[in-house]
Amino acid sequence: MEHLELFFKSIFIDNMVFATFLGMCSYLAVSKKVATAVGLGAAVIFVLAVTVPLNWLLDQYILKDGALVWLGEEYAEYDLSFLSFIMFIATIATMVQLVEIIVEKFSPSLYNSLGIFLPLIAVNCAILGGSLFMQSREIPTLGLSLTYGVGSGIGWFLAILAIAAIREKIRYSSVPPALRGLGITFIITGLMAIGFMSFGGMLTGGDEEKKEQPTVEAKLDKKELNVETAKEIIADNTNINQ
């Protein structure tokens, strides 16, 4: 349940592109065709799914305040969290290189479709942002951090897929010349972000049990009401109808 909630939350409510504007550069630059957008989106999901859990381990066992305690009691006072930027980005850059090599070796067809995008991804804000948000939101377990990574990746994928599809269609409309290209893309993204804000009420987080009870009571009340005052209501209705 926890996993499912975090999963949907990271896709829709905290969508990387629409809620926090992460990865906008490649989002705007690579969204002219659906096919390339799909390639980049898949690569982002893949890399996020690898780097977020990895950086979670780094954060938990090396960087956090007192995380070095597993080395011995005397290390308990060390707080290396100021190093997290440099550690995270180094992990990401290394992982991207590693993933590129592995994919090239084992699946040349996947490499051909993802390959050109992988180096781009090392400097994609969405990847570093995923790790930094993982750190600042204090995600508690390794499993949840994996869910968070995959979820935000899918959110980003959905966003770039949607904008690429819209941009392919909008080519045939008569946009004012000065707005063509970048301008209209910005405005469409803004409108899409407003649309995604409506997902904000989807999960209220952890209070489902409390909510169920009042609704049941309300139903009971209604039934009693119906039995007792049915005639009155009918009478009222007929009055109104007249």
Place this chain on the structure above:
Amino acid sequence: MGLLSKKDTLLLTDPLADNNPITIQVLGICSALAITAELKASIVMAISVMFVLGLGNVVISLMRNIIPSKIRIIVQLIVVATLVIIVDLVLKAFAYELSKTLSVFVGLIITNCIIMGRFEAFALGNGPWRSFLDGIGNAVGYGVILIAVGFFRELLGSGTLLGFKVLGDPIEKTGLYAIGYENNGFMLLSPMALIVVGIIIWIQRTKNTALIEEN
């Protein structure tokens, strides 16, 4: 000939308008939009980027002949990350509240495409002094857009500028509020940042028709 030759001046002024990093080169939008709900945060962000880009360009330019081209991305990332850590620690020490508002977006300066973009496009092929000017020029071009967006969003969204109530007090109904003006709370929500930038691009391209894109 003073300190700046004609070519050097161009390095500084070109990114302000016709080659603006945000509206023309489409770089550095990632960390720019989320923090522009307040003018103060935009200004601090602009200054931080100026520091990182100016110094980073110089460092990369000094090292350009000894960096093996295969691992240059990692080298660049490490240089930026070091500079950003400095910015982050300084902000935490002297402006703690503000560093809370900016939260992860200070860290995201590392992957701000402007920085990598200028390293790749300029600092790797030019001397330190020119790279420095290029860095400052681009950071100012970035800052101008950031501050413009922050200005409109704070003014229309909360009726304040840098925290001062320039339009009067909404509760006591003074100033503009006396004649029925209301704040547009919508401007404070993140999607409006995109739309404001879209409008800035629109205005800029209407003025300079050479910048209009094909499709």
